[in-house]
Amino acid sequence: AQTVTQSQPEMSVQEAETVTLSCTYDTSExxxxxxxxxxxxxxxxxxxxxxxxxxxxxxxxxxxxxNFQKAAKSFSLKISDSQLGDTxxxxxxxxxxxxxxxxxxxxxxxxxxxxxx
Amino acid sequence: xxxxxxxxxxLVKRTGEKVFLECVQDMDHENMFWYRQxxxxxxxxxxxxxxxxxxxxxxxxxxxxxxxxxxxxxxxxLESASTNQTSMYLCASSLNTGxxxxxxxxxxxxx
Numbered sequence: 001a002q003t004v005t006q007s008q009p010e011m012s013v014q015e016a017e018t019v020t021l022s023c024t025y026d027t028s029e030x031x032x033x034x035x036x037x038x039x040x041x042x043x044x045x046x047x048x049x050x051x052x053x054x055x056x057x058x059x060x061x062x063x064x065x066x067n068f069q070k071a072a073k074s075f076s077l078k079i080s081d082s083q084l085g086d087t088x089x090x091x092x093x094x095x096x097x098x099x100x101x102x103x104x105x106x107x108x109x110x111x112x113x114x115x116x117x
Numbered sequence: 118x119x120x121x122x123x124x125x126x127x128l129v130k131r132t133g134e135k136v137f138l139e140c141v142q143d144m145d146h147e148n149m150f151w152y153r154q155x156x157x158x159x160x161x162x163x164x165x166x167x168x169x170x171x172x173x174x175x176x177x178x179x180x181x182x183x184x185x186x187x188x189x190x191x192x193x194x195l196e197s198a199s200t201n202q203t204s205m206y207l208c209a210s211s212l213n214t215g216x217x218x219x220x221x222x223x224x225x226x227x228x
Contacts, residue, residue, distance in 0.1 A: 009157070033215045044121075045207070045219040091159060095215040104150075104175075105215060109159035 002027045004094050006108035013082045014116055020067075021077040021111050023092030031097030034068065034075045035105065039089040048090070051075065053097075082115045089113075120144070123208050123220035130227050136195040138223050140208030147212065149191035151175075151183065154205040154222070163206075166191055198227045 003026045013019035025034070032053045039045040051059045051068050058066050063083075067076045079086055092108040124139040142149065148167050152160040152175075162175030164183040172183050180202060184192045191210075195202055205224050209217040 035215055037217075044221050045209075045217075047216050050215060093215075104148075104162065104165060105217060107152075107160040109157060 002029070002032075002094050002096070002106050004092050004106050004108040006090075006092055006111050008111045009109070010112045010114070012114040012116055013079075015082055015084060017082055018078060018080045019082055019113065021079075021090050021092075021113065023075045023077070023108060025073050025075065025092075025094050027073070027094065027096075029096050033095045033097070034066075035093040035095070036064070036066070036075075036077045037091045037093060037107075038086075039091065039110075040085070040087070045091070049077070079113075084115050084117060087113060087115045121208055121210055121218050121220040123206075123223045125223050126221060128223060128225045130198050130225065132199060132227060134198050134227075136198050136225065136227075138193040138195075138206055138208075138225070140191045140193070140210075140220055141189050142191075142210040142218065143189065144210060144218065145188065146210035146218070147188075148210060149185065150209045150211070150217065151181075151191065151193045152207040152209065153177065154207055160207065163193065195225075198225075200227050203227045 005024045034051045036048040038048045049061045063080045065078050089110045091110045093105040095105045121142045150165040151163045166172045166185040182194045207222050208220040211217045
C-alpha cells in the first residue's frame with residue numbers, strides 16, 4: 001500500500017522569503033504521479049503543482065517548484081517570494097499511474113503554512 | 118469556470134438522524150469522491166464512483182453509503198449519524214488526470 005508522509009504539521013515564513021515543505025512517500029509502483037494541493041482558510045482546495053514520476057525535470061508553476069528525488073521517494077514544495085495569500089494548508093498527494101486508479105489520490109496529513117507580514 | 122457544489126456548508130444533526138450530503142459537478146467528470154477531513158488526519162477517502170450507479174469503498178466506508186443516479190450528482194448518506202461522524206466532508210470530481218476539483222466542504226456537527 002502507498003503512504004504519504006508530511007513531517008511538518010505547521011510552518012511559518014516571513015513575507016517575500018522562501019519556504020520548503022517536505023513530503024515523502026512509499027510505493028512499489030514505477031508509474032505514478034505526485035501532487036501538491038493548497039487549501040486556503042475557508043476556501044476550496046486547489047491543485048498547485050503536479051509531477052509525473054517518469055519525468056526527471058522538476059515541475060514549476062510560477063513561484064512554486066518541486067524537488068523530486070525519485071530514489072529517495074521525496075517530493076518537496078518550494079514557495080519563493082512568499083505572499084500573504086499563500087497562507088493555507090498544503091497537502092501532498094500520490095496517485096498510481098493510469099489504468100484503474102480512476103484518479104484516486106492518497107493524501108498526506110497536511111502542513112499548515114502561515115505567511116507573516 | 119469549473120464548479121463543484123455541495124448542498125450545505127454547515128449542518129447540525131442529532132445522533133441517530135439520517136443525513137444526506139449532496140454534491141453536483143458541472144464538468145461532465147466521470148469520477149467523483151467523498152472525503153472526510155479531520156485535523157491531524159488529513160483527507161481520508163470514504164467512497165468514490167467512476168460511473169453512474171457505480172461505487173467503490175474507500176478507506177473508511179463504515180457508517181456511510183453513497184448514491185450516484187446521475188453523472189453530475191454524488192450523494193453521501195449517513196444512515197444513522199453518530200458523534201464520531203462530526204467532521205468536514207469534501208466532495209471532489211475529476212477526470213483520470215489526478216487533478217481533483219473540490220467543493221467548498223460541508224461541516225457536519227452531530228450532537
